[in-house]
Amino acid sequence: MVSRGGGPEGAPGMPLRPLPDAEAPLLVEATVMNVNWSGRQLVTAADVVREADLARYTVLDRARGDEAWVAGDRGSVVGLVWYLFLDAADPGYGYVADEVPELCVCVWPGHRGAGLGERLVRHACDRAADRGVTRISLSVETGNPARRLYERLGFVDVPGADEGTMVRTLT
Numbered sequence: 001m002v003s004r005g006g007g008p009e010g011a012p013g014m015p016l017r018p019l020p021d022a023e024a025p026l027l028v029e030a031t032v033m034n035v036n037w038s039g040r041q042l043v044t045a046a047d048v049v050r051e052a053d054l055a056r057y058t059v060l061d062r063a064r065g066d067e068a069w070v071a072g073d074r075g076s077v078v079g080l081v082w083y084l085f086l087d088a089a090d091p092g093y094g095y096v097a098d099e100v101p102e103l104c105v106c107v108w109p110g111h112r113g114a115g116l117g118e119r120l121v122r123h124a125c126d127r128a129a130d131r132g133v134t135r136i137s138l139s140v141e142t143g144n145p146a147r148r149l150y151e152r153l154g155f156v157d158v159p160g161a162d163e164g165t166m167v168r169t170l171t
Contacts, residue, residue, distance in 0.1 A: 014078055014116070016123055019060070019068035023077075026070065027058040030080045030106035037144050056092060057084065057104055065101070065131070069123060071116055078111040081120035083128060083136060094139030094165050096158055101128060103138040105146075117149055125153075129170035137167045 019026065028045050031054055035043045048054045060066040060082065068082030083101035086092045094102045103124055107117045128136050138155065140147045141164055155166040 014071045014076075016069045016071055016120070019070050019080065019082065023070065024058075024060065026077060026080055027060070027068070027082065030104070031057045033106050033108070034104065037141070037146070053093075056086060056090060060084070067124070067127060069120070069127075071107075071120060077108065079105070079107040079116050079120050081105045081124045083124055092139065093162065094137040096135065096137040096161065096165065096167050099133075100135045100137050100167065101133060103136050105138075117146065118153065121149070121153055125168065125170055133170055135167050135169055137165060140164050140166060 028048050031048045032043060032045050034057075035048070035054065043051075043054065048058060060068055061084070064085045066082065066084045068080065070077055071079035071081075081104070083103045084092065085098070085101045086095055087098045088095070092102045096102075103121065105117055105120050105124070107120070125136055137158070138150065139162070140150060147166075150166055150168075153168065155168040158165045158167050
């Protein structure tokens with residue numbers, strides 16, 4: 001298990017590093033936090049692994065272009081951002097098109113509100129753009145305060161898509 005050291009004041013300056021395969025269980029932990037964003041426990045780690053609509057967010061397929069980064073030093077994680085190239089045969093909640101990766105971001109409690117979420121989203125968007133990706137999507141539930149961050153960073157609602165599906169054009 002990875003310790004959750006450091007305070008929020010140090011979070012934005014924490015180094016970002018690619019997520020190594022050995023730390024892939026962090027994807028499960030982050031997905032649990034993302035689903036339980038309101039503070040109510042809606043799912044457990046066992047639920048996330050068992051339910052296909054959530055489990056898809058816990059597997060990086062680097063061959064299809066998926067990428068992930070961790071905020072923090074080894075042994076001290078405070079945030080995680082990743083994007084997945086899901087397709088129409090197995091779409092995620094924020095699915096727009098096969099060539100549009102879906103972004104996921106999680107900042108650990110105690111480190112929120114200090115700019116780390118913005119830094120993580122910007123990093124993933126920049127990396128995707130560097131690879132020639134022109135758009136990136138995400139899904140955010142009604143009432144989730146992270147929506148304000150996404151709007152500020154240029155994400156807009158996708159007309160005709162499921163509620164909460166947003167997309168940003170990468171330039």
